Amino acid sequence: MTLDAQPSAPSRSDVPEDTVRERPLHRPVFTSGWSGPVATGDLTIDEVCAKAREEAEPVAEPAGEMAAEPVTGGAEPAAPTPVEATPAPLPPTPQARARAGRLQLNSTDAAFLGVEGTFDPKYLSIAALTAPGTEDWPGHVAATVLLQGCPWRCTYCFSPELQDARAGGVIPWSRVEDELRARRPEMDAVLFSGGEPTRQGALPEAMRIVRDMGYKVGLQTAGGFPGRLEKAVAQADWVAFDIKATPEGYDAITRTGGGGRRAYASLDMLVESGVDYEVRLTVDPVTHSQEDVLATVAEIERRTGRSPVLQQVRAEGVKPLYAEALGSLCLADVLPDDVRPDLVRH
């Protein structure tokens, strides 16, 4: 669908200019006037452990020390009766307390501890909410909710500040809901992105709430969590899926292990789901050879029956070392326009 096909959709120029940045992202966010708490309900792992210790049963003094009586008079002091020390009970672990329902964890800490967390959107770590625009979701005027945290460390990542899963959020979910209600006439869609949005267990519920507001809901993902992606896809009208390489070539881009298996399992699931999607392949001139790109395109076409959209890496926001290596290299240096001219290039 094209933007032209939606005459009622407002143009980007209709969007008010009240956009400011809450953190050094490379897209504007509409959070002007927001001066509330920095995070809502997110606990750092140190805080989780400290809370667990505080709420633990008091630890009894060792019995052996308690049994020592003071000696009185001139009588021969009786030999102290040896009392066997009983080991002090250990405080329950955060995992045990969470499983017993006695510790409420946000999805970040739940993922870190490997337990089920509280999948209420109020525990989402939200890094930013962008102003409505037409760039992220073709054919729609969409605001984008950027969720904090990503398991990968891609060479060309232009939002490295979103990678740290422990950083917590800066915008409460209630604020996002308020903004989306207020801006309903200006936009028709909301895109959830990141970081890797499926990292957070509360994502599907957040998508459902936004859908109930009457918005189209999109998801931008690289498929690092196939199980969680399945739940999110069930709430999505459209998915932008980032493939990074052939399965074997993943680690060179993500600089972490096992990403290829997860990403392609996610892609297969997405194809099966029947939800509308677009596959994107960012060509990294520093890492990809032409053969790598063509092999990746062929792998995507084999699995999905459609071709990916090729994307240029963005120099803005990347780590300085990568920017230096990239120099003036671009997509055409890896895949000239006359090689696979049928492929869409952005």
Ligand code: SF4
């Ligand atoms: S998957 Fe996306 S957010 Fe995560 S490191 Fe790669 S480019 Fe950055």
